[in-house]
Amino acid sequence: MNCSICHTPTTKGQKFCTACGQALTITCPACGTAVTATARYCVSCGTCLVAEAGAKGDGKLLTIQTAPSLVSPTVPLGDRRFVTVLFADVSGFTTMSEKLDPEQVTEVINAFFKVLTEPIYQFGGIVDKYIGDAIMALFGAPVAHEDDPERAVMAAYEMRKAARVFADKLAATTGIRLMVRIGLNTGLVVAGAVGGQQRQDYTVMGDTVNLAQRMESAAPIGGILVSQETYRLTQQLFEFKARELIHVKGKAAPVYTYEVIGLLPQQARVVGRQFALRGRAAECDRLKEILARGARGEPVFVMVAGEAGSGKSRLLRE
Numbered sequence: 001m002n003c004s005i006c007h008t009p010t011t012k013g014q015k016f017c018t019a020c021g022q023a024l025t026i027t028c029p030a031c032g033t034a035v036t037a038t039a040r041y042c043v044s045c046g047t048c049l050v051a052e053a054g055a056k057g058d059g060k061l062l063t064i065q066t067a068p069s070l071v072s073p074t075v076p077l078g079d080r081r082f083v084t085v086l087f088a089d090v091s092g093f094t095t096m097s098e099k100l101d102p103e104q105v106t107e108v109i110n111a112f113f114k115v116l117t118e119p120i121y122q123f124g125g126i127v128d129k130y131i132g133d134a135i136m137a138l139f140g141a142p143v144a145h146e147d148d149p150e151r152a153v154m155a156a157y158e159m160r161k162a163a164r165v166f167a168d169k170l171a172a173t174t175g176i177r178l179m180v181r182i183g184l185n186t187g188l189v190v191a192g193a194v195g196g197q198q199r200q201d202y203t204v205m206g207d208t209v210n211l212a213q214r215m216e217s218a219a220p221i222g223g224i225l226v227s228q229e230t231y232r233l234t235q236q237l238f239e240f241k242a243r244e245l246i247h248v249k250g251k252a253a254p255v256y257t258y259e260v261i262g263l264l265p266q267q268a269r270v271v272g273r274q275f276a277l278r279g280r281a282a283e284c285d286r287l288k289e290i291l292a293r294g295a296r297g298e299p300v301f302v303m304v305a306g307e308a309g310s311g312k313s314r315l316l317r318e
Contacts, residue, residue, distance in 0.1 A: 039199055083140030084152035084186040084230060085209050086125070087216035088116060088159060092178040093133040099176060108170065109133065112178060115166045119158035123151040128203055134216070141191045141204055146313060149186050149233040153260060156182045156224045157238070164222075183215025185227040211248065215257065218246050224260035231258040239264050277318050280311065284318055 010024055024037040030047040039049055090112065097105050116135060117127050125139040125148075139145075139152040163180045171177045187208035193200040211227055219225035231240055239261040245254035277284070287302065294300045304312050 036199055036201075079141075079191045081141045081144065081189055081191045081204070082148075082187070083138055083144075083189050083191070083204060083208065084149045084184055085189070085204070085212035086120070086135075086137040086139065086152050086156060086182065086184050087213050088135045088137070088156070088180050088182045089216055090133040090178055090180055091221045092176065096174075096176045096178065100174070108174075108178075112163075112166055115162045116159050116180065119155040119162060122158070123155040124148070125152060125155055129201070136209075136213075138204060141189070142202065149230050150237055152184055152186075153224070153226065153230065153234045153238055156184060157260060157263070160222070160224060179222045181216060181219040181221050182224045183212055183217070183219050183226070184224070184230050185209075185212035185215055186230040186233060187211070207250075210250075211255070214246070214248050214255075218257060220259070226258050226260065228256040228258070231256075237264060238262070277311075277314060280315055280318070283315055287315070 025034045026037050026049070027034055028047055028049065035049065090109070093109070096108065100108070113130065113135065117137075120127060120135075120137045123139070124143065124145055125137045126142070128136040128138050130136075137152075137155070139155070140148040145151060159182060160180065163178070167177050167179060185208055187206070189204035189206040189208050191204045192202070194203050194205065195201055215225045215227055225243065226234070226240075240258040241261050243257045243259050246257055247254050290300050290302055304316060306312050
């Protein structure tokens with residue numbers, strides 16, 4: 001069985017995809033309904049899907065090992081993570097719903113979501129959930145990268161470009177133009193499986209999520225708005241325009257916001273190049289040698305490993 005999102009092979013009894021964190025599905029042995037792997041009971045017929053510890057399957061039970069928690073061992077409950085949360089909202093959905101048949105609306109919005117989600121996975125994020133005509137995506141959970149804020153803003157930038165191409169094609173055939181507005185925020189969250197006894201889904205919670213959603217609602221139509229923390233971590237790669245302060249319920253001070261204008265010119269980017277690279281001559285020479293072999297058509301594989309802050313990303317950029 002493969003993950004339905006990223007198609008990574010999975011094993012029997014696995015509840016979450018180890019690559020993208022998507023909750024996997026299993027088949028009820030009684031009625032054949034597809035349910036999430038974390039479910040205790042079938043949502044269709046009510047058959048128990050979790051065998052008691054040490055019990056044998058009787059045809060109505062799946063031999064899934066029980067544990068005190070339904071959370072995957074690789075996705076601990078209450079896992080504190082530093083993530084960038086992205087919200088994207090489709091503008092023009094209501095107008096389209098008034099003009100088109102519901103089946104046509106579903107086809108269009110599904111096609112649009114497919115276009116919008118491709119950059120998310122391309123840059124190492126995952127779709128956390130679809131909320132009506134909006135998308136919530138995570139960069140940094142369940143899989144973290146040291147440059148997740150940059151990945152998130154780059155994904156948003158590519159999403160906006162892809163949305164414009166899709167909107168032009170849709171407008172040419174239906175006269176309806178869909179656009180997106182995107183908001184991002186970076187900060188600390190608590191990640192884990194959330195839900196009731198029948199179903200739990202991996203997600204993140206905290207003030208970081210709330211502020212990201214506020215960034216999206218304050219973003220101009222067709223624009224990308226980020227918080228001060230996301231701006232601070234990505235200003236060396238992107239050009240921003242400071243926007244007006246916004247007041248957020250529950251926060252005493254107003255929040256600084258910045259709109260993404262575009263990528264900075266290559267010569268203007270500051271990506272760890274302000275100082276000469278020192279102490280990595282042997283590693284650089286080794287990578288250049290391997291690159292040359294690959295250019296000649298030889299199969300090569302490189303894994304760069306080291307503690308955080310030891311210079312892995314800087315080495316690869318060199």
